[in-house]
Amino acid sequence: MPLFLTDIIIANDSLNDQLTFSITTKIYDKPLVLKTQQTNVRTLWVKAINNAVEDCQVAEKSVLADKAIFTTTENKRDSKIAVxxxxxxxxxxxxxxxxxxxxxxxxxxxxxxxxxxxxxxxxxxxxxxxxxxxxxxxxxxxxxxxxxxxxxxxxxxxxxxxxxxxxxxxxxxxxxx
The missing domain is CATH 2.60.40.150 (C2 domain)
Structure with missing residues (x-):
């Protein structure tokens, strides 16, 4: 089952092991634990995932703001009588x-x-x-x-x-x- 950016809450470095990191999601009860071959690769993955999640959230907020403007426009139009x-x-x-x-x-x-x-x-x-x-x-x-x-x-x-x-x-x- 694919994991979408909208389902990820945060990616964290593991305190116990320098090669593992965890991803906390909205759909799984337990975090997903992943292992890399090098510590710097782990750090890059965590940063990349968290940046992508943040970008996705910003894009979602932008879409919701656009929908709010669109809904306001739509409501003004709805005040007109349909012919x-x-x-x-x-x-x-x-x-x-x-x-x-x-x-x-x-x-x-x-x-x-x-x-x-x-x-x-x-x-x-x-x-x-x-x-x-x-x-x-x-x-x-x-x-x-x-x-x-x-x-x-x-x-x-x-x-x-x-x-x-x-x-x-x-x-x-x-x-x-």
Whole structure:
């Protein structure tokens, strides 16, 4: 089971042994004890892990602050009266083309679809290993301005240990429908 930076509380040098260090986490009751071959390697690992955890916490706080601003903006928009409701069903995609790097790694595509209307973004679940996903996922959006609002459709390849790869996108103006 992978250990994510968000699960780590702190990494500590061991007092008993110069080659071991421990990682205290939110998900395990006991700390994880790891052993290195040299003391300076242990020190570098502890510093690197703690710096990465700190950077992750700063990034999380930044995202939460952005969400707070976004929520405030969203609440102001919600005070306006919706003029319509859009019911949308994301049915399927076909002939998805993975990128060259995906093909070079001999990987398949795990696609999902992300729809944004106004300030609301909804996602379908990802479908494993297919270039012809069938989602049949219903979505609902409130519309505030039929002339200005657009539907943004993005299809991504779900990645576990790297950023999700954008396979394609399009934008539809509501006025064109």
């Amino acid at each position: 319509a409701r859009l019911l949308l069903v994301v049915q399927e995609a076909y002939d998805l083309m993975p990128s060259q790097t995906t093909l070079e790694r001999h990987r398949s595509v795990d696609p999902y679809c992300e729809i944004t209307v106004g300030s609301l973004t909804l996602k379908t679940p990802f479908i494993k290993r297919t270039i012809k996903p069938k989602w049949n996922a219903p979505m609902q959006f409130l519309l505030y301005d039929l002339v200005q609002d657009t539907i943004h459709i993005n299809i991504f390849d779900n990645e576990y240990f790297s950023p999700n790869e954008n396979l394609g996108y399009t934008t539809i103006h509501l006025a064109d429908i």
